[in-house]
Amino acid sequence: MTYRELYFELKKKENKYLNNTAIKTLLQDDGGFNDFFNLISHFDEEVKNLDKINKNIERIMNGEPLQYVLGYAFFVNSNYVVDENVLIPRQETEELAVATLKTIIKMFGKEPKIKIVDIGTGSGILGIYLKEYFPNSHVICTDISENSLKIAKINAKNHNVEIDFRQGDMLEPIKNENDISVVISNPPYIGDSSSVEPQTLKYEPHLALFAEPKTKYYEIIMTLIDSAIMSNKFLIAFEIGEDMKEELTRILEEKYMGIMYKFEKDIYGKDRYLYIIRDEGITYVA
Ligand code: GLN
Numbered sequence: 008m009t010y011r012e013l014y015f016e017l018k019k020k021e022n023k024y025l026n027n028t029a030i031k032t033l034l035q036d037d038g039g040f041n042d043f044f045n046l047i048s049h050f051d052e053e054v055k056n057l058d059k060i061n062k063n064i065e066r067i068m069n070g071e072p073l074q075y076v077l078g079y080a081f082f083v084n085s086n087y088v089v090d091e092n093v094l095i096p097r098q099e100t101e102e103l104a105v106a107t108l109k110t111i112i113k114m115f116g117k118e119p120k121i122k123i124v125d126i127g128t129g130s131g132i133l134g135i136y137l138k139e140y141f142p143n144s145h146v147i148c149t150d151i152s153e154n155s156l157k158i159a160k161i162n163a164k165n166h167n168v169e170i171d172f173r174q175g176d177m178l179e180p181i182k183n184e185n186d187i188s189v190v191i192s193n194p195p196y197i198g199d200s201s202s203v204e205p206q207t208l209k210y211e212p213h214l215a216l217f218a219e220p221k222t223k224y225y226e227i228i229m230t231l232i233d234s235a236i237m238s239n240k241f242l243i244a245f246e247i248g249e250d251m252k253e254e255l256t257r258i259l260e261e262k263y264m265g266i267m268y269k270f271e272k273d274i275y276g277k278d279r280y281l282y283i284i285r286d287e288g289i290t291y292v293a
Contacts, residue, residue, distance in 0.1 A: 008057060010034050011050040017064070024206075025064060029073050033060055036077055070206050082132045087162045092154035093130040094215040099273050100193050100246055103280055104136045106271065107191055107244040110282065111141065114242060119144055121188035122238075124181055126228060127151075129215055131159030131170070133191050138168040147171045149180040152214060177227045181236065188238045190231060193246040194224035222254055225281075232263045232283065240286045249277035259283070 017030045031043050037055050040046045054060065066076045074080035074095045079088050082096040083104055089095055115121055120143045125134030128148035138146040148163075148170050150156050156172055163170045173180035181187065195214070197203060198221035207216070218224055225245060231237050247255065252270050259268055266283060273279035 008054050009051050010038065010046060010054055013054055013057075013060070014050070020064075020068075022068075024067050024070055029067050032073060032077065033063055033067075070209065072206060072210055075210060080130075083136060085166070087130050087132055087135075088158055088165065089130050090158060091210060092152060092212060093158050094211055096130065096132050099279055100132065102273055103191070103193065103244065103246045104133055106280065107133075107189075107242070107282075108137065108140055110242055110244070111137070111189060114240065114284070114286065115188060119188070121145070122147070122184070122186055123189040123191070124149065124184075124187055126177065126181075126190060126192040127194050127215070127224070128159050128172075129155050129193075131162040133193065134170055135159075135163055135166050135168055137189075137191070138163075138170055139166060142168070145171060147173060147181060147184070149173045149175060149177075151176045152212070155212075155215075177224065178231070184236045186238045187231075187236055188241050190228065190237075190241070190243045192224070192228055192244075194218065194228070196221050196224070196246075196248040196251065198248075221248060222251060222258065225251075225255060226258060229258065229263065229283070232266055232285070237285075241284070243281075243283040245281040245283075247279060247281050249279060252278040252281075255281055 014030065014034060021027065035046050037060055038046060038049055040049060063076045067073060072095055074089050075091055079086045080096050083101045087096065111119060119141055123137055123144050123146045125148045128134050128150050131148055134146045134148035148159055153174055156174055160172060195216050195218040197216050198218065200208060231243065259266060266285060268281060268283045270278050271280040
């Protein structure tokens with residue numbers, strides 16, 4: 008069977024799960040083609056592994072996310088291995104990664120030799136992405152889940168970067184650190200499962216999604232603001248739930264009066280990021 012024949016056969020079955028992106032991606036994956044243009048220029052060639060494609064189609068038709076079926080997900084500029092032990096990277100998190108990169112450059116220069124910590128690293132995307140841009144920095148990635156660290160280690164190896172991986176809950180793995188300049192985190196922040204897509208609820212790790220109360224992990228990480236393990240000048244960069252701005256503002260104003268902070272919206276206009284900065288009154292997040 009050729010890619011052309013299979014493509015049009017699958018287009019007839021197209022539905023919510025087996026959508027056009029899934030169809031194209033499955034065929035591209037089979038042939039090792041990096042985009043649709045590449046696929047159509049090989050349209051009349053034989054499909055390499057029809058059995059595997061058929062199995063994958065069945066999983067996708069059952070609602071399993073495409074990225075788990077393929078075993079990898081695209082994040083910012085490259086692929087990362089994922090399985091059901093780690094969250095699938097979201098577009099919102101790509102924005103966090105890129106904006107944090109820019110803020111680090113503004114605060115610490117283009118080739119900083121600083122200590123960066125990614126708390127709850129999951130697949131490792133945030134820490135690995137920053138280490139690729141800042142090879143002279145010491146990047147520590149933590150997670151409570153051994154299984155997610157296994158995936159993150161594969162991703163670090165595939166991206167040729169040295170990461171200091173540590174297993175443990177929240178601040179525990181960094182309690183004996185000092186001079187930390189950057190903390191980045193996309194912690195679990197969903198309080199109510201009724202807002203979650205059924206597909207996410209069924210397949211993605213609940214450990215990575217839910218928090219009770221939903222500000223729990225932010226409150227723990229925010230204690231770093233007053234902590235001796237932080238450098239004099241620091242950045243804490245968070246992804247947050249779209250309904251958390253008020254509550255997090257209240258906590259910052261009550262417990263950390265005078266600290267500089269800034270909320271930012273994602274491309275959909277939702278409050279999605281919180282940047283906390285200490286640096287003698289200089290404003291970086293305009
Ligand atoms: N840091 C990972 C991500 O941003 C994992 C986040 C999580 O599991 N809550 O996707």
